[in-house]
Amino acid sequence: xxxxxxxxxxxxxxxxxxxxxxxxxxxxxxxxxxxxxxxxxxxxxxxxxxxxxxxxxxxxxxxxxxxxxxxxxxxxxxxxxxxxxxxxxxxxxxxxxxxxxxxxxxxxxxxxxxxxxxxxxxxxxxxxxxxxxxxxxxxxxxxxxxxxxxxxxxxxxxxxxxxxxxxxxxxxxxxxxxxxxxxxxxxxxxxxxxxxxxxxxxxxxxxxxxxxxxxxxxxxxxxxxxxxxxxxxxxxxxxxxxxxxxxxxxxxxxxxxxxxxxxxxxxxxxxxxxxxxxxxxxxxxxxxxxxxxxxxxxxxxxxxxxxxxxxxxxxxxxxxxxxxxxxxxxxxxxxxxxxxxxxxxxxxxxxxxxxxxxxxxxxxxxxxxxxxxxxxxxxxxxxxxxxxxxxxxxxxxxxxx
Ligand code: 3PG
Ligand code: MG
Numbered sequence: 001x002x003x004x005x006x007x008x009x010x011x012x013x014x015x016x017x018x019x020x021x022x023x024x025x026x027x028x029x030x031x032x033x034x035x036x037x038x039x040x041x042x043x044x045x046x047x048x049x050x051x052x053x054x055x056x057x058x059x060x061x062x063x064x065x066x067x068x069x070x071x072x073x074x075x076x077x078x079x080x081x082x083x084x085x086x087x088x089x090x091x092x093x094x095x096x097x098x099x100x101x102x103x104x105x106x107x108x109x110x111x112x113x114x115x116x117x118x119x120x121x122x123x124x125x126x127x128x129x130x131x132x133x134x135x136x137x138x139x140x141x142x143x144x145x146x147x148x149x150x151x152x153x154x155x156x157x158x159x160x161x162x163x164x165x166x167x168x169x170x171x172x173x174x175x176x177x178x179x180x181x182x183x184x185x186x187x188x189x190x191x192x193x194x195x196x197x198x199x200x201x202x203x204x205x206x207x208x209x210x211x212x213x214x215x216x217x218x219x220x221x222x223x224x225x226x227x228x229x230x231x232x233x234x235x236x237x238x239x240x241x242x243x244x245x246x247x248x249x250x251x252x253x254x255x256x257x258x259x260x261x262x263x264x265x266x267x268x269x270x271x272x273x274x275x276x277x278x279x280x281x282x283x284x285x286x287x288x289x290x291x292x293x294x295x296x297x298x299x300x301x302x303x304x305x306x307x308x309x310x311x312x313x314x315x316x317x318x319x320x321x322x323x324x325x326x327x328x329x330x331x332x333x334x335x336x337x338x339x340x341x342x343x344x345x346x347x348x349x350x351x352x353x354x355x356x357x358x359x360x361x362x363x364x365x366x367x368x369x370x371x372x373x374x375x376x377x378x379x380x381x382x383x384x385x386x387x388x389x390x391x392x393x394x395x396x397x398x399x400x401x
Contacts, residue, residue: 018139150391266297295321
């Protein structure tokens with residue numbers, strides 16, 4: 001089991017707890033459109049509050065690159081945060097200096113404050129020592145609950161964990177435990193589904209997965225690159241022809257590793273990339289010159305589902321087809337629903353993550369049924385690539401001091 005300290009290892013009563021969360025939530029017209037990341041932080045915040053600690057929330061928001069940008073102020077998140085938490089929070093106009101000190105000094109046990117966007121300071125992304133010191137003035141201990149930002153070696157995600165005694169919050173703990181049970185120490189057979197548009201962004205990930213799973217199902221635009229590399233016609237489909245060699249290398253590597261790569265055997269094709277474009281089913285050997293592959297076909301779905309029925313673990317990143325354009329979401333929906341059913345029946349541990357994936361699972365109304373859905377995008381991908389995430393590594397090191 002991974003070694004990091006958790007909230008079980010510290011008495012937070014009366015302590016100022018600097019809690020790194022990921023409040024980088026989607027917003028439209030000044031309103032939060034998806035509060036999932038805020039909700040995930042709730043158990044840790046409530047636990048610290050109930051134990052009489054003082055919670056000082058730290059987060060980035062957007063990419064203001066060291067400038068103060070009003071449109072990227074965390075003040076906008078306060079109403080949703082108060083609504084989800086069901087309590088008032090104090091907001092500090094700056095995450096360091098006098099503005100932060102004033103709010104933090106005024107906090108009583110069991111109260112919560114939010115400090116302004118850490119990325120308003122250049123020191124955040126530079127992981128600069130003086131900025132880390134300035135942040136650390138507001139806390140006695142550091143707790144990280146922001147797995148989704150843990151791929152960044154920034155001051156508030158990594159540096160500060162070396163400066164203050166550091167602990168994993170409950171969301172971080174749940175995330176790490178779920179991810180470990182999916183790939184580090186899984187029940188076999190394991191299936192990985194990797195979809196999305198481009199192979200180029202997922203080469204490392206595919207290379208890592210073939211050594212770890214029994215079945216690697218490739219979907220989405222990426223599958224076209226593999227089909228083309230095998231000499232199949234892909235018409236006008238999204239395809240990275242220049243990556244044919246890389247795709248073939250992955251196929252060779254997977255064969256050596258005893259991993260079966262599962263590619264589509266049939267496809268739904270259309271001549272326009274739009275919702276409800278006239279479409280039909282073809283075998284992947286007969287995609288027409290003007291066709292675009294927009295989803296997997298029924299035989300592919302049935303094949304994937306029959307393999308999945310024998311798997312114990314599923315890790316999923318990336319949709320099969322153009323899921324944002326109905327009816328080309330059918331392949332993704334069908335497999336997602338089967339995975340959800342097997343999970344509910346207790347036969348499958350299902351873990352999914354990545355921006356599009358979560359949206360696709362929500363659209364298929366199955367996100368609640370999956371064993372674990374990560375809200376992380378880049379961090380989830382880097383973890384699938386087998387990389388060490390700096391924000392996680394710092395927690396491990398802190399536990400060894
Ligand atoms: C995310 O939304 O993926 C995380 O909050 C990290 O944001 P970043 O990609 O701007 O570092
Ligand atoms: Mg990102």
